[in-house]
Amino acid sequence: MAMGAENKPAKSVNLDRVDPEKAKARLLAKYPPKVARKRAKQIVINEVASDGEVPVISSNVRTVPGLMGQRGCCYAGCKGVVLGPTRDIINITHGPIGCGYYSWLTRRNQTDADSGDGQNFMPYCFSTDMQDEEIIFGGEKKLKQAIQEAYDNFKPKAIAVFSTCPVGLIGDDVHAVCREMKAKLGINVFGFSCEGYKGVSQSAGHHIANNGIFKHVVGLDDTVKEGNYRINLLGEYNIGGDAFEIERLFEKCGITLVASYSGNSSIEQFANSHTADLNLIMCHRSINYVAEMMETKFGVPWIKVNFIGAAATAKSLRKIAQYFDEQELIEVVERVIAEEMPAVEAACAAVRPRTEGKRAMLFVGGSRAHHYQELFGEMGMKTLSAGYEFGHRDDYEGRRVLPNIKVDADSRNIEELEIEPDPDRFNPRISDERKAVLEAKGLKFGEYEGMMPEMEDGTMVIDDPSQYETDELIKLFKPDIFCAGIKEKYTVQKHGIPLKQLHSYDYGGPYAGFKGAINFYKEIDRMVNSRVWQYMRAPWQEHPELSATYAWE
Numbered sequence: 001m002a003m004g005a006e007n008k009p010a011k012s013v014n015l016d017r018v019d020p021e022k023a024k025a026r027l028l029a030k031y032p033p034k035v036a037r038k039r040a041k042q043i044v045i046n047e048v049a050s051d052g053e054v055p056v057i058s059s060n061v062r063t064v065p066g067l068m069g070q071r072g073c074c075y076a077g078c079k080g081v082v083l084g085p086t087r088d089i090i091n092i093t094h095g096p097i098g099c100g101y102y103s104w105l106t107r108r109n110q111t112d113a114d115s116g117d118g119q120n121f122m123p124y125c126f127s128t129d130m131q132d133e134e135i136i137f138g139g140e141k142k143l144k145q146a147i148q149e150a151y152d153n154f155k156p157k158a159i160a161v162f163s164t165c166p167v168g169l170i171g172d173d174v175h176a177v178c179r180e181m182k183a184k185l186g187i188n189v190f191g192f193s194c195e196g197y198k199g200v201s202q203s204a205g206h207h208i209a210n211n212g213i214f215k216h217v218v219g220l221d222d223t224v225k226e227g228n229y230r231i232n233l234l235g236e237y238n239i240g241g242d243a244f245e246i247e248r249l250f251e252k253c254g255i256t257l258v259a260s261y262s263g264n265s266s267i268e269q270f271a272n273s274h275t276a277d278l279n280l281i282m283c284h285r286s287i288n289y290v291a292e293m294m295e296t297k298f299g300v301p302w303i304k305v306n307f308i309g310a311a312a313t314a315k316s317l318r319k320i321a322q323y324f325d326e327q328e329l330i331e332v333v334e335r336v337i338a339e340e341m342p343a344v345e346a347a348c349a350a351v352r353p354r355t356e357g358k359r360a361m362l363f364v365g366g367s368r369a370h371h372y373q374e375l376f377g378e379m380g381m382k383t384l385s386a387g388y389e390f391g392h393r394d395d396y397e398g399r400r401v402l403p404n405i406k407v408d409a410d411s412r413n414i415e416e417l418e419i420e421p422d423p424d425r426f427n428p429r430i431s432d433e434r435k436a437v438l439e440a441k442g443l444k445f446g447e448y449e450g451m452m453p454e455m456e457d458g459t460m461v462i463d464d465p466s467q468y469e470t471d472e473l474i475k476l477f478k479p480d481i482f483c484a485g486i487k488e489k490y491t492v493q494k495h496g497i498p499l500k501q502l503h504s505y506d507y508g509g510p511y512a513g514f515k516g517a518i519n520f521y522k523e524i525d526r527m528v529n530s531r532v533w534q535y536m537r538a539p540w541q542e543h544p545e546l547s548a549t550y551a552w553e
């Protein structure tokens with residue numbers, strides 16, 4: 001057969017009308033009854049009531065052993081996600097070498113070179129490289145040596161120690177070692193009991209990281225740095241340069257960024273972040289604990305923002321202006337939006353004839369599966385199905401459900417710090433009356449409405465999806481693009497469906513802010529309109545004794 005005849009383009013199938021109930025039944029059909037019952041509570045057909053209420057989804061529960069999920073471990077959430085992006089803390093992984101190596105920069109968290117003091121340890125990977133001997137006789141001695149060696153070589157301001165699974169199993173006391181070395185070296189040394197097996201996913205590691213940074217660093221430096229409209233940006237990790245684009249916009253608007261948790265950050269930023277006047281939360285899942293604790297102890301309120309999507313970026317900048325309520329800021333924000341939007345609109349208009357009506361599925365961590373729906377929407381694309389790996393019910397259904405979330409043995413395992421208002425430094429940045437006025441105008445404090453209220457009725461929301469379910473979904477719906485991570489990438493592409501990594505962004509980014517939106521439109525246009533996957537030849541196409549079809553066929 002001649003090329004071309006056999007490589008026919010995808011039929012334009014109209015599969016938007018796949019009945020979601022039937023799809024759900026198909027996803028569950030092959031599971032044993034007990035597994036099917038558990039998964040049925042994590043696969044929900046969305047339905048938004050007029051008051052924004054959505055169905056209950058089971059989440060933050062253990063993955064069924066044997067199901068191939070997308071999740072990472074507690075250590076990954078603590079060291080890799082929250083503390084990893086900070087350039088001037090020496091992060092030592094106490095454990096076998098693989099844990100340190102595989103959590104080293106694979107998420108493409110970028111940083112400025114240094115803070116002028118030459119301290120940038122991002123290019124390094126520090127590990128105690130535990131061997132059989134330490135597993136048997138204990139690893140504390142080796143950890144002390146590692147801290148000493150790191151100190152002697154680099155003279156850092158701070159060293160953090162991260163526990164991996166074997167550390168908890170053999171009972172090394174990393175906190176005692178850190179206290180001893182802190183006293184000896186005179187710098188800040190602190191440890192995290194973030195053993196991989198703690199909790200059910202990396203989400204537990206976020207909480208442990210939040211607690212540790214709050215206990216050991218936040219509030220150490222009361223210097224109020226100069227600047228107007230002093231804010232912290234929480235839950236933005238500078239993947240592919242996202243934080244650089246957001247910082248560019250803050251600078252243009254005259255908004256002072258005191259601290260970023262933790263993309264492009266330094267330890268000094270954390271130490272005086274309690275002096276800011278407002279906390280902005282990007283990724284609610286990974287950092288809401290710091291925001292809550294800072295509000296209780298120091299009186300800094302928080303609002304939810306989203307810089308993924310041009311309209312969302314404009315809205316978030318307007319929220320900041322609304323909070324500070326200064327005419328000068330309101331005007332400059334409007335001017336910046338007016339300056340930035342024409343290029344965004346032109347880029348969007350250019351791709352839209354080719355992207356309109358295309359269908360996406362997004363399965364990512366605990367926040368991006370929500371945020372990126374904005375960008376797809378701007379391109380006229382529809383989200384058929386989305387879910388988090390490790391989000392909690394509040395990330396799906398909104399914080400309104402917080403009082404109803406059952407605490408189970410796994411969540412009880414993670415320490416909740418008891419925080420009290422600081423006797424000297426608690427200073428509510430905004431009065432209750434003023435808060436009420438702003439809330440009446442639509443600015444919500446301490447609120448995240450979650451992903452599901454913003455999704456269409458009939459879309460499928462799937463928590464902690466398995467590889468098997470992913471395959472079935474693709475066969476059923478044949479989406480135009482699938483968004484997930486590196487573990488899913490190649491199996492999805494073997495179905496003939498393009499996969500965009502929304503963790504590391506493949507090699508792209510930034511996708512945040514106005515410039516990021518333009519990058520994303522172009523990238524997705526390229527991906528959903530490329531026919532490269534349709535030129536694949538599989539063995540069954542040459543050998544008729546094997547048979548199968550690509551999902552796009």
Ligand code: CFM
Pocket residue numbers: 077081107202235237239283284285286364365366367368369502503504
């Ligand atoms: Fe928050 Fe993140 Fe995410 Fe996350 Fe992550 Fe990530 Fe993520 Mo990968 S902190 S929850 S633990 S936005 S590393 S930068 S992309 S799974 S959706």
